[in-house]
Amino acid sequence: MAPSAVERPPPTTDxxxxxxxxxxxxxxxxxxxxxxxARDVRIRDEPFDxxxxxxxxxxxxxxxxxxxxAQHEAHEHLFVRRVDALYVAELEYLVDFCHDLADDWxxxxxxxxxxxxxxxxxxxxxxxxxxxxxxxxxDRTLIKFGYHGHYEINLVVAAPSDEELVASENADVRSAFAxxxxxxxxxxxxxxxLKRRLQL
Numbered sequence: 001m002a003p004s005a006v007e008r009p010p011p012t013t014d015x016x017x018x019x020x021x022x023x024x025x026x027x028x029x030x031x032x033x034x035x036x037x038a039r040d041v042r043i044r045d046e047p048f049d050x051x052x053x054x055x056x057x058x059x060x061x062x063x064x065x066x067x068x069x070a071q072h073e074a075h076e077h078l079f080v081r082r083v084d085a086l087y088v089a090e091l092e093y094l095v096d097f098c099h100d101l102a103d104d105w106x107x108x109x110x111x112x113x114x115x116x117x118x119x120x121x122x123x124x125x126x127x128x129x130x131x132x133x134x135x136x137x138x139d140r141t142l143i144k145f146g147y148h149g150h151y152e153i154n155l156v157v158a159a160p161s162d163e164e165l166v167a168s169e170n171a172d173v174r175s176a177f178a179x180x181x182x183x184x185x186x187x188x189x190x191x192x193x194l195k196r197r198l199q200l
Contacts, residue, residue: 016029016032016037017037017038017039018039019039019049019050021082023122023160023179024049024050024080024082024122027050027176027177028050030183031078031173031176034054035053035054035076035078036052036054037050037052038050038052043079044097044100046094046097048079048080048081049080049082050078050079050080050081051077051079051080052076052077052078052080053076053077053078054075054076055073055075073111073112073113074113074115074116075114075116076116076117076118077101077105077115077116077117077118078118078120078173079094079098079117079118079119079120080119080121080122081120081122082121082122082123083121083122083123084124085123085124086121086123086127086157087130088129088130090121091119091121091130091133091134091137091155094119094121095119095137095139095153095155098117098119098153099141099153101117102115102117102141106143108143108144108148108149110147112143112148112149113150114150114151114152115149115150115151116152116153116154117152118153118155118156118171118173119153119154119155119156120155120156120158120173121155121156121158122157122158122159122160122177123157123159124161125159125162126157126158126159126162126165126166130157130166131166133155134155134156134157134166134167135166135168137154137168138168138169139152139153140152140153154167154168154171155167155168155171156168156171156177158177158178160180163178163180165177165178
């Protein structure tokens, strides 16, 4: 199936799609509880086998739900694709790609707490230079000195045939892509992720 070309994918409302890929199917099953998922999406000429989106909103109430304050929003965009080989240059290119998306996709205001862009690549093998780059990778940008929140870019590289995975420090989805490992009962759910993102 050819990827559908979109500028900004809409949220999915149907049941999660299926992939002709045992590994991606297993990862999608873990993600489906918290993310809207789409298959074979092309964004600005970049093809992705899986796209995921999560939107969270928090607000506090005073006396009655109609009286609310301290409203915050957090978003995450997930871009996943298999590659025949992976080099650091491709990771750097996709980091720049996410910065470009941030300029257009984020509506900065006082309610925007944070947006995360997470890129997951699935090569046949995990090389030492890629592992080192991902382990050391950090990229967090404040918007208007933090008054309009921030955005962060995360990287994950998984080689399922070797049961190897490396992720940047704040990539919360890492366990979803380590499909050869069981998910602990303490794995954060949607409420835990919301509290973490909004620091409640």
